[in-house]
Amino acid sequence: MAESTKKKILKIVKELDYQPNYLASTLASKKSAVFATLLPLPPSIEGYWNKPVVGINKRINELTQYGVEVKPFTFNQFDSKSFGTEAEKILELKPDGVILAPFFIKESKQFIEQLKKLSIPFVFIDSEIKNTGQLSYIGQDSFQSGLVAGKLLDILVDKNKSIIVIHFAKEMDNQNHLMLREKGFYHWFSKNGKKNRRLLTCEISNGESDSWQEKILDKIEQNNIGGLFVTNSKVFYAARLIQKYKLKKLKVIGHDLLNENVEYLKKEVVQFLICQKPEEQGYNAINKLFRNIVQKREVEKENYTSIDIITKENVDYYKDLK
Amino acid sequence: MAESTKKKILKIVKELDYQPNYLASTLASKKSAVFATLLPLPPSIEGYWNKPVVGINKRINELTQYGVEVKPFTFNQFDSKSFGTEAEKILELKPDGVILAPFFIKESKQFIEQLKKLSIPFVFIDSEIKNTGQLSYIGQDSFQSGLVAGKLLDILVDKNKSIIVIHFAKEMDNQNHLMLREKGFYHWFSKNGKKNRRLLTCEISNGESDSWQEKILDKIEQNNIGGLFVTNSKVFYAARLIQKYKLKKLKVIGHDLLNENVEYLKKEVVQFLICQKPEEQGYNAINKLFRNIVQKREVEKENYTSIDIITKENVDYYKDLK
DNA sequence: CTGAAAGCGCTTACAG
């Protein structure tokens, strides 16, 4: 066809504001898209990383009509090699799209290079590596959520008392979430002229078995601590400690609606949980791939989820994925 | 066809777990559904009731492919007759489904009777009349959101200071939202053993022009007030007053992310806004009708939206409808 | 490279 004719046609297409019919298109094409996910293997059924999977499966179920299916791959959070071997399997499968949590930076970058060679679009979830050609990123703004934690704990804790920031299993924080939350937390106090408030940080690594309990207890006793900020979903560790040693009047803020965390929230051992709707993140990640790959629509590149403040009184309205 | 044959067929249908193809179905039927909405006319572009409409239009746009369209009808919140006349228009139109805010109980019930006679499904939004055969209800649990307000304000305000609950334009609260919020608020204090905290209530009716300002100022001065809970989106009235008279150290909680409310939140005149995602409510209301009427699926009857706690630090992640 | 034909899985008007 001549270029000029092509232009004329496209002009008319535009004039009539022609919109292709997605229904007819997918029905006729009978295209069945396969998406692969590469996420950490949750240590238990209670683990955080089950939550995105719930959302992923929910959207997949809604899309069975469109012939969309998902192949899940999981890696061990303590073993960067397992990330690589699972990534290899995905490359062999040649899916139509990939969702990944870029836990290990180096291995993720290698994987992404291969995906690009194969022209397979990918979406980051939970954390991102900027400017690597991702279709989209879905996750929370960790620094900002640190600010929220700072504000809340400052309101809760007596002016003359100190606050301790606790990182559990920080060595696994390859994506800097915990550091960013801590930074945001400290920043809130300095920005709001609360220089008199003493802030301490305490890191507990995974290998410390039970000695960490004493470490925290000592810090609490010696420093007139009035509040705890746990930078991840392991806040139930701190809550257990508080219950065991009957520490009164400590105010606690942590992250994520794990069942045990919610229990302590309801018992008022924990005052607030900051939450990032992980189910919704999974749901949205699949939706991005679907809209882009199957429906060939444009999708937004960034998708920060809301920073939800959860307390005993509103938790029941957050528990389900709508 | 014989009953026995019918049963046999249905059995096989079940065995094979046959699922009709929605794509093919809607494509073939060429059915274009018309939904009518009956909502209050917002007094300005800033008004609360614009927000559900944003969500309604968003979902409608996504569904143009399915031939779904919406006919909006609005009534005057001060005039129950206008509700009736608009309802009449909808009955003449005979839409395939209706979304309504049952502002005026009597008129709503009459309208619903007619809808049922015509077998037109309807969804309540914002408030509901129980057990009237609605397809679904989408809205907030007002009592529970009152509890949330109580907890937050108790944390914010010095123990020895009193708190005042302010109802603006309460005469328009036909659905009892404001009363339920107040009840929840008071209930939080009694349930949590805070009998020493003095709570007052103040009602400002729409007709009071400017005299209400003195009324509130007097109450604040005479009662050692430390906090304000405004039970609806008119919290910016209170914030204006606070700015005008430079009232220091008053803690304020109100409702809904109106632009002016968000401004005062960012200026820290207001500490928290409790929000019910009105855009999402509109979006979900259309979605319910669509799934039930066009796709003939079952839908859930109740759909309480989350009770979001918004503060200066997380407000930017709530502003857009995702 | 181009264009006509068949088909995706349904619905619906129509002939028998």
Added chain:
DNA sequence: CTGAAAGCGCTTACAG
């Protein structure tokens, strides 16, 4: 009432 046929708006394999 029943069943075969046409058609919804596309895609894709195929003949020319």
